[in-house]
Amino acid sequence: MQIAQVIVDIPTRQTNNPYSYLIPDYLTDQVVPGMRVAVSFGNRKITGFVVAITDKAAFDGKLKPIDSLIDLAPVINKELLQLATWMADKTYSFKISCLQTMLPGGMRTKNQKRLIATEDSVVAAYPKIFHGQHEVDYNRQSLDNQSVTKVLELERQGKIRVEYNLTKHARPIMMKAYQAMLKPDQISGELAGVRKNANGQIRLLDILRQHPGETFLQSKLTAAGVTTSALKTGEQKGWVKATLKRHVRNPFLRPVAHTTPLHLNADQQKAVDQINIDVSDRKNDVFLLEGVTGSGKTEVYLQSIAHALETGRTALMLVPEITLTPQIVGRIRSRFGDQVAMLHSALSNGERYDEWQRINSGQAKVVVGVRSAVFAPLDNIGLIIIDEEHDSSYKQADNPRYQTRDVAKWRAAYNHCPVVLGSATPSLESRARAMKGVYRFLTLPERINHHALPHVSIVDMKTEMAQHQSILSNQLANAISDRLEKHEQIILLLNRRGYSSFLMCRDCGYVPKCPNCDISLTVHKDTHTLDCHYCGHKEPIPSVCPQCHSKRIRFYGVGSQQLEEQVRNQFPTARVLRMDVDTTRRKGSHEAIIDKFGAHKADILLGTQMIAKGLDFPEVTLVGVLNADSALQFPDFRSSERTFQLLTQVSGRSGRADKVGGVIIQTFNPDHYAIQLAKTQDYERFYATEMRVRHDGKYPPYYFTVKLTGNSPSENQTASEMFGILTFLKDNLSKQAIILGPTPKAITRINNQYYYQIIIKYRKEPNLKKTLDQILVDSQKKQRHGLQIAIDNEPLDFM
Numbered sequence: 001m002q003i004a005q006v007i008v009d010i011p012t013r014q015t016n017n018p019y020s021y022l023i024p025d026y027l028t029d030q031v032v033p034g035m036r037v038a039v040s041f042g043n044r045k046i047t048g049f050v051v052a053i054t055d056k057a058a059f060d061g062k063l064k065p066i067d068s069l070i071d072l073a074p075v076i077n078k079e080l081l082q083l084a085t086w087m088a089d090k091t092y093s094f095k096i097s098c099l100q101t102m103l104p105g106g107m108r109t110k111n112q113k114r115l116i117a118t119e120d121s122v123v124a125a126y127p128k129i130f131h132g133q134h135e136v137d138y139n140r141q142s143l144d145n146q147s148v149t150k151v152l153e154l155e156r157q158g159k160i161r162v163e164y165n166l167t168k169h170a171r172p173i174m175m176k177a178y179q180a181m182l183k184p185d186q187i188s189g190e191l192a193g194v195r196k197n198a199n200g201q202i203r204l205l206d207i208l209r210q211h212p213g214e215t216f217l218q219s220k221l222t223a224a225g226v227t228t229s230a231l232k233t234g235e236q237k238g239w240v241k242a243t244l245k246r247h248v249r250n251p252f253l254r255p256v257a258h259t260t261p262l263h264l265n266a267d268q269q270k271a272v273d274q275i276n277i278d279v280s281d282r283k284n285d286v287f288l289l290e291g292v293t294g295s296g297k298t299e300v301y302l303q304s305i306a307h308a309l310e311t312g313r314t315a316l317m318l319v320p321e322i323t324l325t326p327q328i329v330g331r332i333r334s335r336f337g338d339q340v341a342m343l344h345s346a347l348s349n350g351e352r353y354d355e356w357q358r359i360n361s362g363q364a365k366v367v368v369g370v371r372s373a374v375f376a377p378l379d380n381i382g383l384i385i386i387d388e389e390h391d392s393s394y395k396q397a398d399n400p401r402y403q404t405r406d407v408a409k410w411r412a413a414y415n416h417c418p419v420v421l422g423s424a425t426p427s428l429e430s431r432a433r434a435m436k437g438v439y440r441f442l443t444l445p446e447r448i449n450h451h452a453l454p455h456v457s458i459v460d461m462k463t464e465m466a467q468h469q470s471i472l473s474n475q476l477a478n479a480i481s482d483r484l485e486k487h488e489q490i491i492l493l494l495n496r497r498g499y500s501s502f503l504m505c506r507d508c509g510y511v512p513k514c515p516n517c518d519i520s521l522t523v524h525k526d527t528h529t530l531d532c533h534y535c536g537h538k539e540p541i542p543s544v545c546p547q548c549h550s551k552r553i554r555f556y557g558v559g560s561q562q563l564e565e566q567v568r569n570q571f572p573t574a575r576v577l578r579m580d581v582d583t584t585r586r587k588g589s590h591e592a593i594i595d596k597f598g599a600h601k602a603d604i605l606l607g608t609q610m611i612a613k614g615l616d617f618p619e620v621t622l623v624g625v626l627n628a629d630s631a632l633q634f635p636d637f638r639s640s641e642r643t644f645q646l647l648t649q650v651s652g653r654s655g656r657a658d659k660v661g662g663v664i665i666q667t668f669n670p671d672h673y674a675i676q677l678a679k680t681q682d683y684e685r686f687y688a689t690e691m692r693v694r695h696d697g698k699y700p701p702y703y704f705t706v707k708l709t710g711n712s713p714s715e716n717q718t719a720s721e722m723f724g725i726l727t728f729l730k731d732n733l734s735k736q737a738i739i740l741g742p743t744p745k746a747i748t749r750i751n752n753q754y755y756y757q758i759i760i761k762y763r764k765e766p767n768l769k770k771t772l773d774q775i776l777v778d779s780q781k782k783q784r785h786g787l788q789i790a791i792d793n794e795p796l797d798f799m
């Protein structure tokens with residue numbers, strides 16, 4: 001008797017442990033860990049993941065049987081099953097949400113499956129399953145147990161394939177195809193019987209001669225000059241057999257030219273050598289690769305990946321959200337071709353599924369992707385790279401609140417391979433670890449070919465604004481004219497972090513606020529609405545002030561649209577491209593803008609954070625930052641770090657090739673150290689200064705942190721529950737732990753829920769884990785009264 005241990009899809013703390021279910025006889029030896037199953041739980045029908053098969057139950061009572069299998073092959077491999085257990089524990093989340101997070105979007109929902117015969121014989125042999133068709137919906141209800149067992153067996157033998165019937169777009173595409181049935185020596189005989197002018201048939205035989213046994217998409221054959229009538233004749237004469245072939249969606253929009261490895265400079269060579277030794281020796285070091293902007297980090301990644309592939313292993317490379325992908329993915333593909341799979345948020349569910357499938361089946365050996373790609377089902381990983389390791393998109397904001405770096409390190413340990421964290425401006429955490437020798441430190445201190453870092457100047461907008469009201473300072477405007485004259489390119493960054501345009505009445509000061517949240521509404525000119533970015537509330541833009549009926553109700557703040565208008569007015573001959581959420585909504589538009597700018601078909605690229613990182617355009621000699629300090633006002637201990645990183649990154653886009661680059665930073669805080677040190681691009685001094693600030697303020701990396709957030713529909717209830725938690729923490733933690741709060745969050749009310757938080761700062765708290773786990777267990781009971789508790793281990797901010 002076999003028993004399946006199942007993690008059920010009921011997000012409660014208790015269900016982090018598996019439940020036992022009997023495996024019915026007809027499924028003996030067919031159920032494998034990593035498959036999803038349907039089971040009864042109480043009187044509900046739910047799904048779950050099989051995590052183990054045992055012969056003893058964890059429980060004495062009578063076991064319920066598994067109702068049916070959802071997957072016919074595992075969707076989570078052994079490594080990821082183990083990872084889920086670690087991750088649930090580490091992030092104070094449910095194992096079920098960890099497992100679900102690992103699957104590509106389209107597979108997370110309950111979906112239909114189709115069975116596809118890969119051999120004709122099975123269609124005829126199992127009419128009860130196939131009803132004479134090559135492809136059928138897999139409908140558990142209409143099959144008897146014997147047939148289900150058979151299906152599983154055939155799947156394992158590779159005689160049938162299972163496809164997930166995703167939503168319409170996500171569906172695997174099966175297309176009409178023909179399989180070559182002739183042996184090479186039969187071709188001449190057949191050719192003799194063909195009329196001289198039957199070009200289509202002659203062409204078909206020609207193709208069959210070159211590719212015996214292969215299956216071709218009909219579209220490929222017709223494109224090659226085989227007519228449909230020739231195909232019909234060929235089918236009748238037994239040359240080819242009609243069948244279906246899967247069309248793999250190709251998310252790579254354009255073909256790329258192949259590139260060969262560059263000759264490395266000495267620093268690059270040293271870095272590659274050290275990484276490669278680790279790859280060969282299966283050592284599990286973490287490297288911090290700190291290289292100034294334009295120092296050629298990407299080439300180091302590429303040559304290390306090549307080495308991992310040479311040793312027969314695979315490689316995983318993570319990049320921040322789509323900002324980087326078009327250029328970097330292009331570079332990786334041009335080196336490694338079709339071995340590359342790409343996973344990012346701009347893919348459709350179907351594309352993501354296809355890519356996942358290519359990785360899972362071992363076809364793709366190199367995966368490039370954003371945060372969630374850290375769960376790519378790659379086997380035998382030889383190297384993991386995290387580019388721009390300081391980027392905040394590597395931390396997931398929702399449950400499970402994982403840090404990609406930590407997951408990567410876990411997988412590297414499992415696979416006995418190194419991790420490379422790369423950045424021009426490493427996070428303080430990583431740099432501090434490198435200083436302590438926990439990470440190995442590699443540096444690329446110079447730009448490629450000894451190009452100079454750009455010259456940065458700072459414009460004090462307080463004095464500037466006193467003279468004239470304009471988004472562009474005189475100095476920046478003059479520099480733009482200068483570059484336009486020289487036919488060089490310009491990047492203008494509008495720092496939108498914590499910054500948006502809102503409406504205010506000039507007479508009474510009224511600002512429209514969201515009815516559900518404690519936040520002012522944002523003006524969206526394209527839809528002519530005021531939107532709440534927290535709950536989605538929308539309302540029309542009023543033309544008179546609802547409070548005093550004045551008509552002088554105006555926009556404040558600058559949007560990228562407004563900046564574009566102003567730049568076009570001031571420089572009417574300049575060709576301007578804008579890149580922000582609005583202009584990149586359509587698929588492929590991001591690449592299109594980058595291509596156009598790269599081909600110098602535009603002079604000015606302006607936009608939000610999207611243009612700050614990773615771009616490598618040799619003709620850019622001026623970078624302007626419109627509002628450097630909009631993040632500095634945030635009540636966030638990382639705001640200086642973020643500002644410094646952003647300014648250094650965006651400055652690094654200037655003067656990357658032979659022409660010397662300049663940068664102009666407009667700011668209201670010209671004396672702030674983050675801005676002053678970004679001027680000299682002096683990471684070393686920034687690191688030293690900021691470490692002192694963190695030390696004095698008892699912040700990371702000197703202290704570990706945890707954020708507890710509670711919310712409920714009643715402010716009183718939220719507050720009193722959080723005070724209860726505070727008492728519990730004080731009773732269980734040591735005197736050294738610093739507990740801040742509970743305080744209302746910066747935006748206390750969101751969607752009519754009131755949020756309070758507690759921050760814990762600590763250096764060593766052996767009881768912390770147990771205490772927090774207990775709080776989570778207790779919170780399950782309180783949930784009935786509408787209170788939610790979330791625990792964020794090492795939060796990105798304290799807001």
Ligand SMILES: Nc1ncnc2c1ncn2[C@@H]1O[C@H](COP(=O)(O)OP(=O)(O)OP(=O)(O)O)[C@@H](O)[C@H]1O
Binds near residue numbers: 262613615616653
């Ligand atoms: N060894 C080399 N010889 C010649 N050119 C090189 C070499 N290595 C890199 N390059 C070129 O130098 C440029 C900058 O390299 P890359 O974009 O990798 O820098 P980076 O360190 O990733 O910079 P950033 O952090 O600013 O994105 C690229 O155009 C790249 O092709």
Ligand SMILES: [Zn+2]
Binds near residue numbers: 505508547
């Ligand atoms: Zn008013």
Ligand SMILES: [Zn+2]
Binds near residue numbers: 514515516517534536
């Ligand atoms: Zn709202």
